[in-house]
Amino acid sequence: MIGFEEAVARIVALALPLGSERVPIELAAGRTLAAPLMARSSMPAQNVSAMDGYAVRDADMQPVPFNLPVCGESFAGSDPSIVLTPGTACRIFTGAPVPEGADRVIVQENIERDANKARVLRPYGPGRNIRMAGSDFRKGDVLLQAGHRLDWRSMTTAAAADRRDVEVFRAPRLVILATGDELAAPGHAHERAGAIPESVSFGIHSLAGGGGAQVLRSLRLPDDRDILRPAANSALADADLVVVIGGASVGEKDYSREMFSEPLDYVFPKVAIKPGKPVWLAKVGGRLILGLPGNPTSALVTARLFLAPLLAGLSGRNPMDTLAFGSRCCLDALPQTGDRETFLRALRTEAGVTLAISQDSSSQMTLAHSNVLIRREPGAPALVPGEDVTVLDF
């Protein structure tokens, strides 16, 4: 059985971008640029005022107080070709074109307006209060490099480039299949004896969306081969990646592998980790199938460790960026690790990390109260409180 590092190495080798497409900027959030994004025009396009006040010429300045007649006004969006008549001031607002000939903008707090006159009352200081054309970026500048993921901050930068469409890597299409006779839609489990709420797909859907996938559908299926097989085949027909939840182990109704008609070409059939040993990844044609164990904590831990880097790579990002391990002081004692690499659920606070109250792989309560995984090597010794441990955001 391969270990965690080898499983990740195999994912990195096969998680390559699925190609690129042009999308309207309003659909580009969360996508990764497939080409550099160049500015169509300079920002600002002309010299603009940084403040609300009056544009003046230095040659007209006198010891305060003094008066200047006000001729004209410039608002954000006004005609940029306006010229400042010598011996006058122009009323101006933040973001408005600075009239040709003006050297500075005096903020209105230093000026008293009296009908057509601006009376400069106080010394206005050395600041010119003018943003020069191209001072943020210039026409043709590369604002964002290929490989950059458009987050909420860089979406603003991208839109500022004045491009209607952007070239991004294709979002991996995902189908989620949750299997198990016992599963009911949340809100309906109590209606049937033996049923439990199908919960894992909700976590996986959310992780996948945040990871850049387009989730085509998420289905809840019984352990019935006649129902599983067509669902599995149509998932493979539509998706780049199918995520199957449950049935990964050796139970008599564990059909997650045999529900696919075509033979599975395993990337790995299981991994020596705890929790989540039955996790598997296979190729069928050009598609991928990731089988997650049904136990909710096992499913979410294996999704964090393997689905996150897989989606990153398929959508044009570096898979290893999702596996940035750090080090933290552990406030609890840790037991010796068994023969599998172990990922303990824990909560990070300013003081350090504390173990989740239950380390059972079926736990769902603790998922909401954990935000890191503590990674421990196989056979790692017991630790006393206060020692540093390796952690990953969870």
Ligand SMILES: Nc1nc2c(c(=O)[nH]1)N[C@H]1C(S)=C(S)[C@@H](COP(=O)(O)OP(=O)(O)OC[C@H]3O[C@@H](n4cnc5c(N)ncnc54)[C@H](O)[C@@H]3O)O[C@H]1N2
């Ligand atoms: N004899 C053995 N038994 C088990 C082994 C083993 O090696 N030999 N492995 C254990 C390990 S480790 C795990 S993890 C589980 C994984 O089993 P499956 O992937 O086959 O999961 P299921 O049997 O389908 O379900 C396990 C558990 O999780 C609940 N479940 C399943 N899907 C969902 C869902 N979508 N939402 C909420 N809860 C779900 C299910 O009801 C079961 O309680 O196998 C061990 N057994």
Ligand code: MOO
């Ligand atoms: O992988 Mo299982 O997660 O140990 O219950």
